[in-house]
Amino acid sequence: MLAIADFILGKDTIRAAYRNLAFGEKNQLGIPGLIAWLFLLPLSKTRSFKTMIRKSAAKVRPMLVTYNKAGIDLSMNSILDLPEVVVVQTRVKTVNVLVPAFSIETMSAGFFGVFQIALMIARQGLNVRLVLFDNFYFDRDVFHRNLQRYPGLERLLDEVELDYVGDRYLPLNVSPHDSAVATVWYSAYFARKIMDTIGGGPFLYLIQDYEAAFYPFSSLYALADATYAFNYQALVSTKPLLEFMKAKSPRVAALASANKAVYFNNACSAAMPEKADFLAKHAGKTKKLAFYSRPTVNRNMFDLGARALIDAWNKGYFDTGHNWELYGMGIGDVEIHLDARRKITQLPRMSLGEYEEKIREFDICLSLMASPHPSITPFDMAGVGAIVVTNAFENKAADYFAGISPNILVSAPDVPSLTETLRLALSRVDDLDGRFDGAVNMNYPRDWESVWTDEHRALVRVLFGSAPGKASPLSGGNLVERHTFIHPNVGRQAKHPFGDDIP
Known part of the structure; x- marks a missing residue:
């Protein structure tokens, strides 16, 4: 009988009517479906039909999930799909601060640290470039306008270069003497690539948490944890985090003993009350x-x-x-x-x-x-x-x-x-x-002018060397007419990689 009904009404119609009777699904059955439903109704009262329903409900229907190289790369924060790096002999020596995706409207406190470190390095006379390496929407004019809301960052784009390479359309041009600053774990892979391209050497690693712990034991945990064994020197946010990292990572412990991993305190937002x-x-x-x-x-x-x-x-x-x-x-x-x-x-x-x-x-x-x-x-x-x-x-x-x-x-x-x-x-x-x-009497900095000490400046001078002279904030990079870019995968990393957001 079912075979005859299948032939007359079609398998999909019979299936929809069956699921309506068996599981209560609300389906738009139409006239053929109603006929099928009336046909199945007497059968639904039988013991064999009820047994079939129980078996059907218990049966696992595996869903096929497909993976490919592009999707897997995205899931690993594109550490295997990094922008190309090209050495250009005529570029000025530059410290490249690698900035992950962000939204200026809800920028987290971790980004204040990133941008303030860029300014601190620039104020040692070094040419600094913010390198936006993630694929996300960015508009330089909107960014500059919104920076006016953040005390101490109003002139950021007057003091540093800015280059967006998140679309991977053009390479990141570097000089033979460039350096890099990693600001989140997956940017450490890009920092290592930059340094390898110019012949090796340590980058500066801004560590604002033990970021491997952001993930359960997993691929991302392993990839994040591996970065703490890279070739770098470190600025670590707060003393307890540095002490934790020294116990966790032999590399950090060795660096700290040589004054090549030092801590700083991110300025808080507490204005002194009267x-x-x-x-x-x-x-x-x-x-x-x-x-x-x-x-x-x-x-x-x-x-x-x-x-x-x-x-x-x-x-x-x-x-x-x-x-x-x-x-x-x-x-x-x-x-x-x-x-x-x-x-x-x-x-x-x-x-x-x-x-x-x-x-x-x-x-x-x-x-x-x-x-x-x-x-x-x-x-x-x-x-x-x-x-x-x-x-x-x-x-x-x-x-x-x-x-x-x-x-x-x-x-x-x-x-x-x-x-x-x-x-x-x-x-x-x-x-x-x-x-x-x-x-x-709180013993903690309330502004970024109080954060940096001679110890921090000495680390920067030793690691990055002497100043080569400044470039124009818009010169020598890829930022010409492509500072605004929208990609279909824009939402992939437009989350904050750092710990604390302004509520």
Whole structure:
């Protein structure tokens, strides 16, 4: 009978009617499908039909997934499909700072470090070029215009060259004496290619986290971890990250002992408060807590933080006689329900200026980071007088934060410890004098002019040599009429490779 129905109505019609009866799928059956459905209806009541359905439901239908060279290269951040590098004898000696894909509207704090290092090197008299090597949308005029919103970066494009080679249409032209700066793990492969093309030598590796840990044990983990054995010297973001990397990588340990791997502190965004303004802002009954809420970024431990806040709320720790307002800051449109009536309000993403103004309102901040890097948010918040709850991790411990500000409380990364540390933070919220002193005396740089020391400058001079004279910011590269480019794969890497975003 089924064979006759197949012949008259067609296999697809019979299949659609069958799936409607068996699995409740809503299909547009039409007249032929309705006839098939009526034909199958009596059969659906039989035991053999029901047995067939159970077997059909249990049967695994493997989906064929195809791979090719281009797709696999994309999945590995194109480290095997790097731009061509060509030596041009007439090019001026240049330090090539390799910049991954970014969006200027939501640029992360990691990029501030990249661009500020480019400026620091340029101000040693060296010619510096930002090399945009990822395939993503970029418009130089929009970039320049938006840089005016970031203090200290307004004149970036007046002081450095800029070259986009992400489309792979033209090679990156280098002089025989060029150098490179890797700024994210997969750019280390391009830095190595540049140095090999001109005859070898170390590049400068800007290490702002142990980036292999961004991935589960996998191909990308192996590829990222391998870069720490390359030929380089290093600038490492924060002391605990450098200490972690020394224990993790024999190469980093050897470099550090020779002063060829040194740490720096990324400037935070905490403007020094005036005491009268601080007291007036925080003396009232309304108090505010900020949770650095980034559920899409695993190392920010969203689940731990959210659960600790829920526990603290339901244990009555917020019953301090104040009117508490709780906010989420970060990435993602999320709601955290503290109980049946109260929830945390997620703030919209902000510009840097809006962020710097907003953080002055907060009395407590919960900011977590499953990394030896402390992140910058604790210093932003402690520096404006908030009590910060953060976590220990590996060698990142309470003594490190105590040397920066007493406004930072450190917890083990588990729910009971975080809940108890929140209780301690809440007990200190009315100590406005102590909070203000902890902010004013914070031992952490608030601007990039305070970041760089003679140690950093000496590393740059020794590695890159003497200045050859400056090139024009638009000369000698590929940036002529192709500084704006849109590719079908534009979304592939338009995510932030670095750790911390402006909320």
